[in-house]
Amino acid sequence: MKTEIAVILGAGILILSGALPALAIEKDMCDVPMDQWQPREKLEQHLTAEGWEVQKITTDDGCYEVYATTEDGLTVEAYFNPETFDRVSPADD
Structure with a gap:
């Protein structure tokens, strides 16, 4: 029984520790005052x-999230750095 609990706890820690870097990346995606x-x-x-239609x-x-149609006619949800207007990708892309 103790072994099963240890295995379950260990698996949970591994899962959570794998998610933490993704959360940190998303938090810092557009870290601009x-x-x-x-x-x-x-x-x-x-x-x-x-040529975009916004x-x-x-x-x-912390980013600008834009819903638009691009010059190529594609409907997009795009993220931009609010200081530089560089396009950025969310952590889950």
């Missing part, structure tokens, strides 16, 4: 100039 963020309107202008811009995990 708010006073360094550019306005979302500027991001929309930038994307429109590249439906909505929100914030998620």
Whole structure:
């Protein structure tokens, strides 16, 4: 019985320890202080100039989350660094 509990606890620790790096990456995906963020309107202008049709811009995990149609006609949910407007990928991509 003690062996079974130890195995279950050990497996749980391994599972959780494997998830922690992913959580850390997601937390740091867009680690930018708010006073360094550019306005979302500027991001929309930038994307429109590249041929995107922006439906909505929100914030998620410290990033700008954009719902748009690209110049190629693809519907996307894309994440951008709010300081640089570089496109970033969520940890689960």
